[in-house]
Amino acid sequence: MKVSALALGCLNFGSRTNKEMSYRLLDQYQDAGGSFLDTANNYAFWNDGCVGGESESLLGQWMKERGNRSRMTIATKVGAKPTFPGGGFEHKEGLSRKAIEQAIDESLRRLHTDYIDLYYAHIDDADIPLEETLEVMEGLVRAGKVRALGCSNYSVSRIEEARSISQAHNWTSYSCIQQRHTYLRPNRDADFGVQLSADDDLLKYCERHEDFSILAYSPLLNGAYTREDVPFPEQYEGPEVQARMRVLKEVAAETEGTMNQVILAWLLQNTPSTISLVAASSFGQLRENLGSLDIRLTQEQLERLNKA
Template identity: 50%
Template sequence: MRFRTLGGGRGPEVSALCLGTLPFGTTVDEETAYAILDRFAEAGGTFLDTANNYACWVPGATGDESELLLGRWLRSRGARDRTVLATKVGARPDPSRGPEWPANLEGLGDKAVRDGIEGSLRRLGTDRVDLYYAHIEDRDVPLEETVGALAGLVRDGSVGLLGASNHATWRLAEARRIAEAQGLPGYRAVQQRHTYLRPRPDADSGLQRETDGELVDYAEAHEDLTLLGYSTLMHGGYARPEQPLLDRYDHPGSVVRLRVLREVAAEAGATVNQVVLAWLMDGRVPVVPVLGVSSVAQLDESLAALDLRLDAAQRARLDTA
């Protein structure tokens, strides 16, 4: 396993790959989820990612499932002390705001943030999370309120490092400016959708935000900010070329980038998925991929990317395709 330190040295040391647990307890059953978690830990993985709403959109689910399963696994393996644990607040269904998700998101007001961490700590069976994300932008709440609420959690010891997910770069920068001006802890990690293919400029990603050049440039200029990427392997889209691309990536530019990606994979004796992960981890601004897997075999394929090194010429071809 390879390791790096979050937040430009201000946060914990984590494995270079993070295991996402979004489907655990819903579309991935407990036995399979435990096998994946055990294999990740056996390989030296220390960084686990969840949220307080995963996966509330699955019929019959509440959003509790992923955190509850992860809490059971941590207890059964005695693994909390050797695990860097990340969860999120802001996108959980709030019945008082209506019956339909995502129209009824809890948001990022002071009460939602405080209630959110209490619920997550209870489900995870711990007294502290190492990284806590503001999950979805909430433009109905002043940034000062969200910044202050999150800083309060750091102050009382229930949260270590703060992060943002699915935020516009200017909102991220402004929140960090507010925190710095008030002497408060600010965002030190940002998790966005990030893969090798680029979306169409007019693509509608809904609540999700894609890593773009502006965010990469901002992170390069601010060494205290760590980039993380989710949906890095497009839900298996690279591995199943017979299936149509997700609509946001279905445009002529993707044809060129896919051709180069497959050429580099053939040269390197690697899978396309492994090349994507290596490209992310060793880029101009290194990214921590958040793996979304549903089997041990898929995890093992991703873990092998840790040993793949793209040479300068290969990386240049990928970057300029």
């Protein structure tokens, strides 16, 4: 599956980002040549007045009005939506056969489509046998409801186990992982709750397996790199922060780009190559993110960024 070099993260579309602005940002992304849209069935239940599904519904209505479904690559996720309004991640639907079979039809309805291009297991579910999850996912592929499968917030050991099971049964394997990933490294004891950060083991696994890709969510840490009013999350306050920030600023000056653009370029041009999910609530933010595709880092700059 060929996708855009930057995916548009649609988490707040239809909720915190209202319909009009969501449509305008989607149009801007499409006009720039983008076609890879990322959402989930639980987006964004934590926002005021939301229960999950708002983002999918917004995207479905936009595609219906624009008549462009066939030109878009749609990724959505299952497993992390609360089972009742007001519930949290501790009440998530999980990855049982029943939960997945119910969720896929609801997502298809909201998205006004009869297939999902990329369907993720959103959060690992240790209470359900992997074989059960993978078997029902395979059924969705065979039924034509899903084209490709991915996982998110999985450890390397669970990825290996899942792919081994799929290969043994000749089922469709997970082809990618979507993980928290950015230029700064989190502290060794960092706790992100249900989220997992890409670690060295995962990056090495992706290097070794050319048929398995990595996508990064929260690559810009909600603006913390460039906005004085947005502090870095406490998980990124380790001793190496100053050194990496110094090199990041140097490379940004050398390329005449912004630090955000250099981070996105570094993720894409490094090994393994990482597709970033970029979120935006304004035209300027999206324009800046898309401008990262014009940044060409030299090998020396990549090495300097990596070694800092």
